[in-house]
Amino acid sequence: MDIFEHLRQAGGVARTAQLLSAGYSRTDIARLTDRGVTQPRRGIFVRPDAHAGFVAAIRHNARLTCVSAAEHYGLWLREPPAEYHLACNHGHNKGFIRHRTVRFNPHPVLPLAAVEDAVLHAIGCLPAPTSTAIATSAIRLHGVHIELLKDQLGGDRSRPVLTALRELDLRAESIVEVDAQHLFRANGIAFDAQVQIPGIGRVDFLIEGFLIVEVDGFAFHSTRKALRQDLARNNASTLNGYAVLRYPPEVIWFNPEQVLAEIRAVLASRKASAKAKAP
Template identity: 45%
Template sequence: MDALNYLRSLGGVARTATLLRAGATKREVAALAGLGTRPARGIVALPGCNPDYLFALVHNGVLTCGSAATSHGLWIREAPPRRHLAVAHSRVTAFTAHRILRFPTHDVLPIASIEDTVLHALNCLPLSEAVSMAESAIRAGKVHRALLEDMVHAPRSARARHALSLVTAAAESQPEVEARLLFVARGWRVEAQARIPGVGRVDLLIEGLVIVEIDGHAFHADRAAFVEDRRRQNEALRQGYPTLRYPPEVVWRDPDRLLRDVEELLRSWGRLPFRP
């Protein structure tokens, strides 16, 4: 094996035991250490190595929760500023600790399983981030909803059960998830990925009236898409469904505007629900 390329494939940092198990010799491991540093006993790190992997190995843990979301391809707006590690020890000062691992970790990388990553997020992260991570995992078929439900039945998991109850597995983006949660928090009836005859599927349908579309970066990528979008929007209005469109930035930076616009439409069309 090429020990240097193998170490690079691990993000440029690994335990010497991992390298030896993969077939590297002690002499090769020593040579690799000479190219970089030994940040802690039994760890070899090349210059420019993955800082999250290095942090996890030095602290004898594995990345999980929001800190492992990107590694598993899950939706998260940005990683938590304070790293989240699953650890068995009590020496916790520089990170957020998760104590329970129910599933095997990655074979060679310091990353918790996707199941544990999502479970930790459901119990830990702000609601929008927790729901988004679970939504993307279930929608992509990476985790079964039934498994998560079975794991959050304990009384102390009420927070996780609530977050999981808000997962539809129908959203096509994280901003769509966050917009839906804003509307649900207002007590409005929300249908995700609703299908309207002649119009097709829409991101969100509020109170059976207002269509809300969250446009991604690829929106109107070509003329044909632009023309089809205008047709759908006109047909929706002809059938009595006013449409509001927003870029993700409005969901993230000006949610009050989003809620205000929808509320004004519901009121003007006589569909604003009364919630005692």
């Protein structure tokens, strides 16, 4: 393989030792500068299209992990981090967040910690629901075994991470569902998730047995068929005596008080109606 292409597959950045171990000669490496490759530091070669996070990792002799690895693994993440999170044993307070303990073999090509380490670092580093979304998506999308993660933990320092793993609710199918779960739990709203209701189908959340709450993704109603199917579900819900509230992601994220107020209003209305009908 051409060395320039090899560098691209490595994330656009590599050290001299990496290129030598891949079988390229020092002459091959020296010629990289003729093709627009720069050397921000001696022994480090960077393509113009290199990912900035990978460059930071190589410069610090580290690997991206935690929230910084999430986007590369396709994990659920709303916003990129303000600082890089790197797995290494040095560089404390050097402009990045350091994660020292690495338990799994890293990515074979890119300067990335294993997805399992990224999950463990995220749970120990980030608040919910950000960490919860990363962990849930790693388990759902990458087949990460939660018991394997638990087996790697030991000692008092790992206890909060182990507790968080035990409390994961893996029924969520998107980041917005994870955020909704967190919102409901934090405000004392009990719910069932991903409930199959006869004559209606599966709903995102069912509260107090009668209130259906759906959180719609960005691809919601992408076709006329999807619109018709969803209208039929809404009608079936009403005909079967269910109340329905629907929210797009931005309302869950940026106006949670509206969500809580409307849910509580529906619950209060049902209780008031039941009380009025009581003998």
